[in-house]
Amino acid sequence: MKNKLSLFAVPYVGWMSIFVVAPIIIMVVYAFSTAAGDFTLENFARMGTYTAVFTRSFKLAIIATLIALLIGYPVSYMLSKEGPQVQRIAMVLIMLPMWMNFLLRTYSWMSILENNGLLNQLFQQIGLIDLYNQIAMHFASDPAAYVPIDHFQMIGTQGAVVLGMVYNYLPFMILPIYSVLVKLDHSLIEAARDLGASSVQVFRKVILPLSLPGVLSGITMVFVPSVSTFAISRLLGGGTQMMLGDLIEQQFLGGAYNPQLGAAIALVMMAIVVVCMLVMNRFGDGEEQAVML
16 A cells, blocks of 8 residues: 555645756755856855845845734634635635736736836825825925825835735735634633633634644744745835845846856755745644643
């Protein structure tokens, strides 16, 4: 029986070897070599010039992950308390945007956020931009020198990049948390209430610790693609909010062709992401043991 199962695993092992292990090995070789193929650590030393890109990438990814968590957890919690029919409809609505192409969704946000986009047209129609000009002119040190604006600058900002991340990756936060909350043993909640715990205490002592595996899974599934994204930062950031994904792509496909440096940056980013995942997993294991005790 074991031999038959091993035979079924051969295609999977071959697939993993070709499309996962081999690219990682090639990346490691490139990261520690020069264009001539000699061993070097210069590629890692040169990454210091891109400290701002690393900082921006992790900052925006953390912000997007926290916003997704603040939105995703209440949504998941409320859905878990609804009936099966409402849950099915809600899951379809949550996953419906994911059926569209990723770039198409991002281009849609461009048409909404651009200077003459839908939002700015709406703000002009309701008089919000005129109201802003009046208030800004009133508080300006020299009202005569104030130049009125005809739109709010939304595209090409860090806020637009974070918005694109949250919109595209929010389902990856909701689904794992919801899948854990919907399977909670309600007898534990009833027992806590019978023992005199308030609603806040029940949530803090029972529901939140038991839902932590879903929370950690959601954080991982949002943070990892956010920190390595390049399409969102390029389109919604307007080319001014370069992130690690853009930097790596630039080294492989851009005018500054340097695959060795690109591989080194990708390797360091992958190592940082793996360390973050290990830390979150250890934290989750500790919380789970505490709940059991």
